[in-house]
Amino acid sequence: MIGFKQTFAAMFKEKSRTTRLSLGIEAIFILLISLYFGIRYGFGSDSAGIGIGIAATVIFCVGIWYQIDVIMAAYRVNRSQTWRQVPVTAGNFLTANVLTGLVTAVIFALANLLIFVITLLPFIFGGEMRIDSQAVATFQPYVSSISNWLLYMTLFALVSFAGDICFWLLITESASVLGDFLPLKGRTSKFAKAVILLALLALLSWGSSSILGAVIRMVSNSGFDFNFVIDNTGLHTSQTDLGLPVISWLYMLAELVYVAILWAAEYFVFKKGVEAKK
């Protein structure tokens, strides 16, 4: 038997090939566009900014496509005979699959940020982008709050994306299980499958809001001090508010609970019903 670390390493190695390939193609495309507009209108000129606009649009579109691809890749791994022969427990397999999807997406996002910053460099060094000292002074008191919010939003995005992977795995794999084992044939089977999937979709969406309500109620009645804050020394409670209201952390907690429930449901479906494709 192999453990989580080896499974994660093997999955990461396979999945990161797609990440590298997508990033390479995207980077070359953006570089060519930036060069074209830069050479035509002069680097640092306003018109060369069209290249940045196009680069941003390309990054946005590729980002959306990549998120879908991560979910599809997770599904393919769960259904692959090659992967399913690997001697690992279902829990470790599923966790490694979800986390490798998340990690490759994070790498993809960071690399895209870097690509975008590189496209901005001619403007920064060309002197077209100036930092207004008055604006900096006005902004200064809010820097800490903004950085806290950014950190919070990043954490929230990570948890949500892990939840997204579990959510779509659960939906697509439930469809596979119904397709494989539903004791009906032809149109009746398809109709029953569609009804069950719609019901599942509605249930999961309803579950999301209900869990948030339940977590907030539970926390408010607990009497515990949930005044969390993040600063440069880490996560604390019982400190003065730096711009992140308690409700934000309750949202985070609710999201975590929801992701845990989705993972558990997906584990059950995966373990009990998802066959490897022939």
Next chain:
Amino acid sequence: MKTLEIKDLSYHKNSKTILERVNLTLEAGKIVALVGANGAGKTSLMRVIAGLAKQYKGSVEVCGEADEDRRKQYIAMTDSLSAFRDSRKIKDVADFYRLVYPDFDDKQFADILEFMNLNEDERLGSLSKGMKEKLIIALVFSRKAKLYLLDEPFSGVDAMSRKKIIKSMLLWKPEEATLVISDHVLDEIAPVIDEVVLIKKHSVLEQRSAEEIRAEQESIEEWYEGFYEGEE
């Protein structure tokens, strides 16, 4: 010592019976031919044993291990390698096997590749059907498993490649390991098998020792064909 023990196994999909009340025990060290017509359930039986098929009833134990996840550690089964793109090289696939199978033996893999006249720098897309089948066999026998499951390893493979595959099975199968080969054509493997298991009507119809069949002055092919006489 028992390598495989199946009790009362039934497997249904979409109200269709695939396997019904299968009981089968295989001893360690044997080479077993799993035979039956197309659609008899040979592949499904192997997939159930390997933990790739779900929702079956009954029990399946490999080396005394009934848990689906845990019994995979004892099994090496042929795979179509569909998880790998055609642009991937043989050495990439070997890297994957090395990473996920602790019993993968590098030296043995190199030896089998050499025996099969395969080069690890070749891309999967450039391999013919026979060469790919040889690669799959090389990957399977580079593992030190207790139970080898070869699902129709000769389909679409020319006579020379078939001979190579059979020779490699005999050369690299660990003595105490059990080898199960599913096929509906027995010509090539008949001389090397110890036991025959016939799947018919979704269940094990016969399990006979090859020696017994041969002792009855009958070839294994004739014995097998006898079950299908008048069923054209």
